Amino acid sequence: MKSKVDSKFTPMIGLEIHCQLNTLKTKLFCSCNAQFRGEEPNTYTCPVCLGLPGSLPTVNENAIDCAIKLAHAFDSKINKRMYFFRKNYFYPDLPQNFQITQYNKAGGVAFADGGTISIKFDNKIKNIELDRFHLENDPGKLVHEGGDIESSNETLVDYNRSGIALIEIVTKPVIESPREARIFLKKLRSIISHCEIVDLTKDGAMRVDANISIKGHARAEVKNINSFKEVERALKWEIKRQINKLKKGQETEQETRNWNGKITTLLRSKESENEYRYFPEADLVPIEIKQDWIDDIKEKMPELPDERIARLQEEYGLKEYDATVITEDKEVADFYEECCKLNENYEAIKNWLMNDIMGILNEENLSISSTELKPKLVDEFISAIDSGKVTTKIAKKYISKIIKGIGIKKWMKKQGVKKITDKEKLNELADKIISDNPDVVEDLKKKPKTFQYFVGQMMKATRGQADIQLTRKILKEKLKKYMK
Amino acid sequence: MPSLNQLSGIEIRDKIRTQEISSEDIVLACFKRINDVESKINAFTEVFEKEAVKRAKEIDKKIKKGEKVGNLAGIPLAVKDLISVKGHQTSAGSKMLNGYISPYDSTVIERLVRKQDAIIIGTTNMDEFAMGSSTESSFYGATYNPWNLKFVPGGSSGGSGAAIAADETILSLGSDTGGSIRCPAAYCGVAGIKPTYGRVSRYGIIAYANSLEQVGPISKTVKDSALVLQNMAGKDPKDATTVDESVENYLDIIENGIEDFTIGIPNEFYGEGLDPDVEKQVRNAIKILEKKGSNIIKVSLPHIEYALPTYYLIAMSEASSNLARFDGIRYGYKTDNTDGNFNEVFSRTRGEGFGPEVRRRIILGTYALSAGYFEMFYIKALKVRTLIRQDFLKAYEKCDVLIGPTMPATAFEIGTKLDDPIQMYLEDILTVPINLAGIPSMSLNCGFASNGMPVGMQIMGKFFKESDIFRTAYVLEQEMKYFKQRPDLGGY
Structure with missing residues (x-):
């Protein structure tokens, strides 16, 4: 006061x-x-x-x-x-x-x-x-x-x-x-x-x-x-x-x-x-x-921050605050939009870019262009999360490598993050997750999209190491009676 | 038969072209003359004998082979010591720049020497930083007037004027901020033109007062001045104040006569304090012009009464800023005693490196630009400058050229004005209005006073109409033929 x-x-x-x-x-x-x-x-x-x-x-x-x-x-x-x-x-x-x-x-x-x-x-x-x-x-x-x-x-x-x-x-x-x-x-x-x-x-x-x-x-x-x-x-x-x-x-x-x-x-x-x-x-x-x-010169004027903040809200559904922060630096805003061209999970791109990636860059006093960070790496990364191949925990572990130009797939391979392909093990795990979540199973009857939740749980339980194809196959078999 | 070095630039040019003589012949003739008389005159701060002879031989070879050479191929040229010549000392006659070797060429050197193949034989003496009318304030000692060694050659381009009068060189360059080409031209009995401001590039010319000065030739004949000017004038991308105005071939029109000219005689140039000997010779020249068919009228330039204080306020103000760069950090003189902070070391360096007249002008100029005085002095001076320019423009509505004396009197004795700055400044009373207006003006020898010293007259032209000046001057020169008279220094 x-x-x-x-x-x-x-x-x-x-x-x-x-x-x-x-x-x-x-x-x-x-x-x-x-x-x-x-x-x-x-x-x-x-x-x-x-x-x-x-x-x-x-x-x-x-x-x-x-x-x-x-x-x-x-x-x-x-x-x-x-x-x-x-x-x-x-x-x-x-x-x-x-x-x-x-x-x-x-x-x-x-x-x-x-x-x-x-x-x-x-x-x-x-x-x-x-x-x-x-x-x-x-x-x-x-x-x-x-x-x-x-x-x-x-x-x-x-x-x-x-x-x-x-x-x-x-x-x-x-x-x-x-x-x-x-x-x-x-x-x-x-x-x-x-x-x-x-x-x-x-x-x-x-x-x-x-x-x-x-x-x-x-x-x-x-x-x-x-x-x-x-x-x-x-x-x-x-x-x-x-x-x-x-x-x-x-x-x-x-x-x-x-x-x-x-x-x-x-x-x-x-x-x-x-x-x-x-x-x-x-x-x-x-x-x-x-x-x-x-x-x-007027004819060649670039888009200015106020216009851009408004457009980012409109085009990518960003909140005004987020749009403002992203626009503070043209390079960051340009990069964000480049990523959005490759991947439609605008919210996730924003979160990872502004919270994690910019945090690392600021700490080391780096600009995007001075690093190996590329939109396709962000796309690969966000897709990996969205498809359940990577859990948040692994993602956090990985994220500092993205500015060095190392893709998530490559990194996982190097880290020895191996896929679990043991059918029996995955079957057991699937049974446990299904029985632990009876209410989600109920939901599934109405909303088939809820299926993704079980995939996510499987990935989480295996720290993202479960073979995604196999996991999906097993879950589908076990849950198909609930899905239309 | 005159000695080769007594010939004009045009004559030398033609003889080299036809291979009647070689460039080496004339270069050697000039150096022989320098060896004979330089100890009396002290026109040069440095001579480039070896380099000049080497260059002359190269040009001779080219000519023999029939290769293309420049318009000034092989002609000796002496340049005032404030014109940057790559690889040579450019000292502006000051201890401050003693030992400073310019790492680049000024544009005039690039054009006259590198492009048109003139041969630099040396740098000429001058008043320190071009501040003076007598060439007595140089760090390298005074220059002496070839017509009478007790007298000053005028200044500040006194070395160039004296070198021409003594036939030590064929062509020369001076610079004119408030009369520094015309004054020595008058006192040494030769020709010299200050071109229109913006006509010749100032790139590489050490600045004294940058809104006033121009480089120009000092020469034996009017045609020689035309030859030099037309080969160095014109827009230069390195000097934003040069004007994109086409340069005439002056030599093509110089003999066109003046029958259709109206010539103005400004009252104010013939006022109190004008030496009767000077007035007599100038009036004589006017009669010749009348006889040659031009129409003579009286005109008035009422504001030039204020020209002298106006000039000194502007010139000193600009000088205080232009000369600020000489602080001993990067080049030039630096005090031995480097105790104290940078301000103390700068002050000591500048106090020791600059002579008294330069210090005086820096201090006065600094004062005039200071808060509280700026409006009263500098801004007011700019306003008067505009009025003076308008006076000239008005006169040129009726006239093609104006005629007046260059200096109020003939050359004075060495040492007589050195301790009296006001007397020295009064020398410039008839030359400074021209720089304030920015118009071109030539000084031409129009006779001799009873003491045997040459008298100079000024032919002032319209903006960028140097051609009118050359036509007028050529008529007079051919009638009067004073250019054929030479001071007797012996040695031949």
């Missing part, structure tokens, strides 16, 4: 989300290969992204395609004349010591203004308003050899990441709780994954900064919230800090704070805030975003 005092303090949260357009082939301002991850440091570079004297940027128009896509997804208003600004600050990972970005002040405009993302929680819908979003370039990466920024003796710079295209999305300060922030981010993630502009499985593909204030008081910006999961924790901590301060009769201050995984600490006070000296980037001429261009 909320205490009376706390309800006087309404948190206001605005988020800034950096999305790396890591599905693009090249960087934002040069033609360097953008698929730099795991490569030798400083090999995916050129005079432009190294900021060598005399080099000039040129705009990768595919990045603009991505931005237009997002504007459609958010229903934001695209500024038809696009131009860049320089944001000047000195930092060793920034080769020119300025970032090329878009700015919504000093005569500049963002790529697009406004737009909303609707989220659903506690049975209500809330539209989170976006302020704007814009394109900019990523800096290089500092590598602190043998430690962190404080403890390492030397810091190296890897410019492979330098110049990768980013989209920064800024919400209005309308998010009211850490939980709401988490739900919002999940939805944003889902939209971005459906637009296929960011490969979310890559480290640092989405990075979040948060602006937090208590209504009527100064805000703090919290940086370095490295993982998506930590947003809720960081926000909770920071809100508590601010409320505690106010409760003591002190004022909160405008400042930038650092989230270290446990608490937020002061990074810079307002007085020492960077002075970015934004001004127009004259090396890039304004680009006209013509209506044709916008319309072209």
